[in-house]
Amino acid sequence: MDAPFYPPIEPHEQGMLDVGDGQRICWEVSGNPDGKPVVVLHGGPGSGTNSMQRRHFDPEAYRIVLFDQRGAGRSTPHVSTLTAEQLATNTTWHLVADMEKLREHLGIDRWSLFGGSWGATLALAYGQTHPDRVTDMVLRGVFALRGSELDWIYRGGAANLFPDAWADFVALVPEDERHDLLGAYHRMVFGEDPELSARAAAAWSRWEGATVSLRPTAVSVYNEPEFAVSFARIALHYFVNDGWLEPDQLIRDAGKLEGIPAVIVQGRYDVVTPPITAWDLYNAWPGIQLTLVHAAGHAVSDPGISEHLREATDLLRDHR
Known part of the structure; x- marks a missing residue:
């Protein structure tokens, strides 16, 4: 392979789709108008x-x-x-319904799902709801929004590897609220003090930025204030509500995806979404492929991740 990415391209079609609840989602289409449809599910949620x-x-x-x-x-x-309160109509299941409206709007019968981190969560939720609309999946850094996963990244597990960044993350939280960091950050980010809200969003974003890559300077977007606000507010809204999922739902219901080809690309040293979730999904979903990328963490920019993602999309490009 000459390079991990295909050359830059521009969209040839784009628009805003009214999906109800006063929401309009921005979409675009690029590549071959007659090619195999694939939908990219971004991470975050909120990225x-x-x-x-x-x-x-x-x-x-x-x-x-x-x-x-x-x-x-x-x-x-x-x-x-x-x-x-106004985010009440922004849930996992609203996003699944939005995907169906977009698919129908674009005249697509079945499509491939491509998602990393939260994007993998949404891919699993959509696929288990509408398996007949999915040709195949490519997932990276699998996140199933289980309590154990939230415990790891937001309740002290990852602090064992990043104690300095964790100290910065908890510093903004009063000591008597540190038993519930998700709740404390939700209160601050959505509070009436705009200065504290901005500081909390920035601290939330910096924590993930510190853990996302094996190369600390590789991902700078987490330090951008506008990104931090979107990233923190939507993520906290989802995480304090457990994604509106039953415990272990996405792994438990993996059998609904039987017969759908899939490739998982997972960094061996992914601190944000540790490999155990990808491993559990691999064992619950017969016939899929799991690639553990050594010397890689969570970020697409980590060595080997983008190369394996391109291999996966090339492998599946003729599958309909």
């Missing part, structure tokens, strides 16, 4: 799409669909303008 996500796919073979999930990116209204 939004970016132009690099088009480059995981052969543009001659794929019809590449990107969209910003509710409240994120260029979709409206943006989460920065909403209160916690």
